[in-house]
Amino acid sequence: MxxxxxxxxxxxxxxxxxxxxxxxxxxxxxxxxxxxxxxxxxxxxxxxxxxxxxxxxxxxxxxxxxxxxxxxxxxxxxxxxxxxxxxxxxxxxxLYNPRLTFGTLWLWLAPALALVLGAVVAVLLARRKQRSPSSAAFTKDEKQRLESLLGKDS
Amino acid sequence: MKRWILFVPLMVVAVITGLFAYALLNEVDPRVIPSALEGRTMPAFQLTAVEDRQQFLTEQDLLGEPYIINFWATWCPSCRWEHPYLNSLANDEGVRIIGVNYKDERDLAITWLQDYANPYALDIFDPNGDLGFEMGVTGAPETFFVDSKGVIQHRFQGPIDAALWNNRLKAVYDALD
Structure with missing residues (x-):
């Protein structure tokens, strides 16, 4: 079969x-x-x-x-x-391939604009991270506390 | 701190939702496509009358007073459905309706007009759909609103009924001059 x-x-x-x-x-x-x-x-x-x-x-x-x-x-x-x-x-x-007029111009412009906007946002976010104080930096008190906490646990 | 950036996605979603809500509430129909003919004069044509193959009709014969021009065919079920209302428009409301028998056979059309009454002031026979093509007709029934100078003011696709006429199309017809 x-x-x-x-x-x-x-x-x-x-x-x-x-x-x-x-x-x-x-x-x-x-x-x-x-x-x-x-x-x-x-x-x-x-x-x-x-x-x-x-x-x-x-x-x-x-x-x-x-x-x-x-x-x-x-x-x-x-x-x-x-x-x-x-x-x-x-x-x-x-028309499957639209003509370039003021109304259809956005079909070509919108993706480019979205790309530029995305890049600007990405750069802004990256810069902000650099400028903000590093989370690794502890004060002396904090370091002591951290060490004591870790020491207790182990 | 640019907290507002966090709200950008929310705003984008809100805008899109707004667009969809607009389309839904206003009953935007994706099948309705714009007519290239609105605002233009009736195209030139020379076709015979349905009931007389010797008689030629042209766009000149239609001028003088406003009219609606209705494309119909015996193979078109919605035309059959629409036909009684066209009869009452012509007889009771005095609307001048020009009929174009679209991609059809002459004998069938003549029988139809005898059986179901003839609402048309003039009957144009367009067996190959040439006038239809010139006017951007995509199927039957399709109706154009034309003023006395022969300028097409409005195109309507699909069958016309009382509700449609009273709510939308009567105003279009009354505005023709």
Whole structure:
């Protein structure tokens, strides 16, 4: 019976690799177009789904956007123009790689700011430790007391 | 002694909690995405009328008075659900509704409008979803509020019902000029 399990697992693995969500069979004039198409459909985000590229989504609108991408590539539009065309209709939401605007600037700035802030805090804490009196320094009385305590214990 | 540094994590948590509370209390829906069309004029189009394949309709035919433009299809269950309310909006409240039959078949659309009554002042037939694509439509039903000059003022995704209309959308419609 074991071999049946192994066989089933193998079948599932092969089937899994064949699944290519919502992908139409496409014929491209040349390999460059194919590469650009494959790149674009993973850069554009499905406006109907919460977090899927149009290349990964079965939503009808993703199919329409793939069709439009394919047509525009063959009409000679540049990647930039195709992306602009989509943003013009479906807003910046469809970009997985957001554009640099005042609103999105923080996506790049925030991590850097957090790093700087963390470094400043770390330096401040380190300095404070250096400046504070060493806990190893005891007064004479304390030393005597400590020794007597230790002596008693041993 | 910079004791306040100890409170920084607490303040960060408080700010994040505040954001979450805001989203929760205001019912922020992550599926709602902004419309690129609001504030722009209706895109140009030339499509046939649902009931007459010889008659062409363009964006010029819609100008003159404010209207709402509703994308629907016979394959869309929420459109069926929304349809009676659109009928009452058109008949009882005098709202001018333009219908766009979206990615559908002409025969099915005609039968539907006969069976369930037709609330639309004009019926546009958009079998390939071209006008839908120009307007950033992601599915049906979807409704745009357009003023008399053809400027899109508001986009609403999903079916409209009485509560939604009275609480939110009526004000948008009344503000159109």
């Amino acid at each position: 074991r071999w049946i399990n192994k066989f089933l697992i193998l079948v599932l693995m092969v089937a899994g690799s064949l699944v290519w969500a919502g992908q139409e069979a496409r014929y491209f004039d040349n390999e460059q177009l194919r590469d650009r198409y494959n790149k674009l459909i993973w850069q554009l985000r499905c406006p109907r789904c919460e977090n899927q590229a149009i290349g990964d989504s079965n939503a009808p609108i993703s199919g329409d956007m793939r069709d439009r991408t394919y047509e525009m590539l063959h009409q000679g539009y540049s990647d930039r123009e195709i992306i602009d065309y989509m943003v013009d209709r479906y807003s910046e939401f469809v």
